[in-house]
Amino acid sequence: DAGITQSPRHKVTETGTPVTLRCHQTENHRYMYWYRQDPGHGLRLIHYSYGVKDTDKGEVSDGYSVSRSKTEDFLLTLESATSSQTSVYFCAITAEPNTGELFFGEGSRLTVL
Amino acid sequence: TQLLEQSPQFLSIQEGENLTVYCNSSSVFSSLQWYRQEPGEGPVLLVTVVTGGEVKKLKRLTFQFGDARKDSSLHITAAQTGDTGLYLCNPDRGSTLGRLYFGRGTQLTVWP
Numbered sequence: 001d002a003g004i005t006q007s008p009r010h011k012v013t014e015t016g017t018p019v020t021l022r023c024h025q026t027e028n029h030r031y032m033y034w035y036r037q038d039p040g041h042g043l044r045l046i047h048y049s050y051g052v053k054d055t056d057k058g059e060v061s062d063g064y065s066v067s068r069s070k071t072e073d074f075l076l077t078l079e080s081a082t083s084s085q086t087s088v089y090f091c092a093i094t095a096e097p098n099t100g101e102l103f104f105g106e107g108s109r110l111t112v113l
Numbered sequence: 114t115q116l117l118e119q120s121p122q123f124l125s126i127q128e129g130e131n132l133t134v135y136c137n138s139s140s141v142f143s144s145l146q147w148y149r150q151e152p153g154e155g156p157v158l159l160v161t162v163v164t165g166g167e168v169k170k171l172k173r174l175t176f177q178f179g180d181a182r183k184d185s186s187l188h189i190t191a192a193q194t195g196d197t198g199l200y201l202c203n204p205d206r207g208s209t210l211g212r213l214y215f216g217r218g219t220q221l222t223v224w225p
Contacts, residue, residue: 033213035215040217042201042215042217043156043218044215045213045214058213059214090155097205097212098144098212099144099161099163099205101158101161102146102156104155104156104157105155106153107153107154
């Protein structure tokens with residue numbers, strides 16, 4: 001199994017509170033991604049990173065920010081959580097973005113009350 | 114980003130039946146990957162197709178990349194309950210940042 005872990009795996013929080021999800025990899029892969037998955041929407045890209053301190057927005061980036069200060073860690077932050085951000089969040093990594101395999105974490109289930 | 118269409122969205126069949134799911138677009142892809150996601154887990158790569166017209170087989174699963182590289186299909190022969198899952202296609206449009214977007218997926222349920 002690829003060395004990728006997400007934390008926390010489950011979190012319940014209240015509207016308006018900040019939340020940070022962590023993705024940690026031991027593969028030294030350059031490319032890292034954060035997706036959210038909701039029924040009927042498949043996987044939607046939030047933000048991605050193509051190197052340390054190199055990040056960009058995906059299709060559903062509003063309300064989210066990311067940071068990557070080290071190769072192994074990619075953090076997703078919800079500055080002020082809203083109920084619409086209740087979802088399952090997946091981190092993925094790859095060594096090569098065009099034909100390389102995407103390895104996914106086990107997901108982080110976030111509930112915003 | 115929703116230039117990808119996967120069909121059908123849901124498919125419920127009995128064990129032993131055959132099925133085909135599709136991934137279509139008006140865009141040309143450099144390559145395409147199929148992933149399967151089981152409940153409570155992240156998606157796992159099944160196959161990568163690169164050449165137009167390419168056919169790849171993985172046991173009872175047959176993957177085809179369209180001649181024009183705008184579409185792909187996944188055919189399962191004699192489905193088993195273990196095939197149950199969400200099947201996602203993930204194309205590469207050839208940019209330097211590669212494959213960023215997934216189709217919405219086909220949720221397959223195989224009943225015993």
